[in-house]
Every structure is written in structure tokens, then in C-alpha cells.
Amino acid sequence: MPLIPEEPQIHESVPGPRATPAAGRTAPTPRPVPGPGPRPAPRRPGSPGPNRGPAGTSSAQSQRTTSDATKPVPTAPAASAAKAAPTATKAAPQIQLIPATVDGALDAADEAVDLLLDSGRAPGDILVLTTGEQHPWAAHELSFGEASYWAQHDAGDDVFYAAADADRLKSRPVVIVAVNGGTNDTVAQALPETMGRAGTLLIVCGDPKRIDTLLGTGA
Numbered sequence: 001m002p003l004i005p006e007e008p009q010i011h012e013s014v015p016g017p018r019a020t021p022a023a024g025r026t027a028p029t030p031r032p033v034p035g036p037g038p039r040p041a042p043r044r045p046g047s048p049g050p051n052r053g054p055a056g057t058s059s060a061q062s063q064r065t066t067s068d069a070t071k072p073v074p075t076a077p078a079a080s081a082a083k084a085a086p087t088a089t090k091a092a093p094q095i096q097l098i099p100a101t102v103d104g105a106l107d108a109a110d111e112a113v114d115l116l117l118d119s120g121r122a123p124g125d126i127l128v129l130t131t132g133e134q135h136p137w138a139a140h141e142l143s144f145g146e147a148s149y150w151a152q153h154d155a156g157d158d159v160f161y162a163a164a165d166a167d168r169l170k171s172r173p174v175v176i177v178a179v180n181g182g183t184n185d186t187v188a189q190a191l192p193e194t195m196g197r198a199g200t201l202l203i204v205c206g207d208p209k210r211i212d213t214l215l216g217t218g219a
Contacts, residue, residue, distance in 0.1 A: 093175075093201055094202070096201070098205045100206055105130075106180050109177075113159055127159075128160070130177075131190050134161070135161035138163070154170075165190060172198070174202075176205065177194050179205060187210070191204070
């Protein structure tokens with residue numbers, strides 16, 4: 001009788017080897033990159049979605065009988081459940097450290113601003129703070145009076161420069177801190193406060209050893 005040829009065997013493809021860093025190669029100096037972009041807003045309850053009708057009801061819900069639709073809906077348990085729902089907590093921002101001396105911290109902060117703008121960040125997303133002397137831009141604008149200076153801050157349409165211990169500062173998606181002076185107590189107090197003002201990205205320009213020591217993370 002004729003021989004039946006064997007069916008070809010199908011083998012699963014095996015992924016190739018993953019690239020691994022070469023031994024002994026040191027990591028590059030951290031540079032500011034665009035932080036995590038805004039997450040898409042979740043679909044509002046009741047809005048049209050997959051397998052939902054124009055009024056936001058599923059096909060199963062649309063097939064309910066008249067008797068089911070006329071049943072009273074208890075409201076007290078729903079209110080209790082809403083009260084028991086946990087409150088969403090703010091995610092911690094990404095932190096980047098750019099090594100810089102006290103004298104070079106402002107230059108490092110300015111370079112970080114340029115890189116962020118080139119990457120597509122909106123100017124109004126960026127807040128630059130100093131722990132020592134004011135940034136030259138802030139000193140210039142303050143010469144015209146605090147009213148016009150803080151009006152620019154409240155407008156929120158451009159990069160804003162201020163002292164790290166200023167009281168009227170509002171949160172922005174990206175905060176850059178130039179550790180260009182100030183006592184250890186001043187810097188130690190400023191860093192946690194600036195972290196609370198950063199929405200998605202905090203960049204610190206300064207001496208890494210000093211910063212680690214003040215934050216209590218040094219060896």
C-alpha cells in the first residue's frame with residue numbers, strides 16, 4: 001500500500017538572545033528626560049463603550065423586563081459604599097539627579113529646561129526653584145514688583161523661576177531644583193517640599209553626596 005508522507009511538524013519560534021550590557025561599561029550621567037506623560041482619562045461611568053448602547057446601557061440591561069425596571073432601587077447601601085471607597089493617592093514623581101557644583105547648579109538647571117522644552121514639554125509645565133541666590137530671571141522680574149511677578153506665576157503659561165522657600169508656589173508637572181547655596185537645614189527642608197509640588201518629574205541639580213546625606217539616604 002502507498003506510504004503516507006508524515007505531516008511536517010510546526011515548531012514554535014524561539015526568541016533570539018536579549019542584548020545585555022557589556023561588562024565593565026559604566027552607566028552614563030543622568031540627564032533630564034521628559035517625565036511620564038499624562039495618562040488617558042478613564043471612561044466616565046455611563047458614557048458609550050464596547051457593547052454599550054447610545055445611553056450607556058449594555059445589551060443585557062436593555063432586555064430587562066418591565067417588572068424588573070419598575071423595582072425600587074435601594075439608595076442607602078450605594079451611599080454607604082461610596083463613603084467606604086478608598087481615596088485615590090497621588091503617585092510619587094520620578095526623581096532625577098544631575099551632578100553639579102554649587103556654582104554650576106543654575107547652568108545645569110537651565111540646560112535641563114532646554115532639554116525638556118526640546119522634548120515637547122510645555123513651558124507652563126516647568127517650575128525652577130533655587131536654594132541659594134535667585135535665578136537671574138526671577139531677580140529681574142522682581143525688580144518690577146511682586147504683583148507682576150506673581151501674576152506670571154498664576155498665569156501658568158511659561159517657565160517660572162522662584163526661591164525654593166517661596167510661599168505662593170503652586171504645583172506643576174515638572175519641578176527643577178538648583179541646589180546653588182543655602183544652609184544644610186534650608187536644603188534639607190526644601191527638597192521634600194519641592195517633591196510635593198512636582199506632579200510627574202522632579203530634577204535635582206547639585207552635589208549627589210550632599211543631597212544623599214541631607215535626605216538620609218547616604219551610606
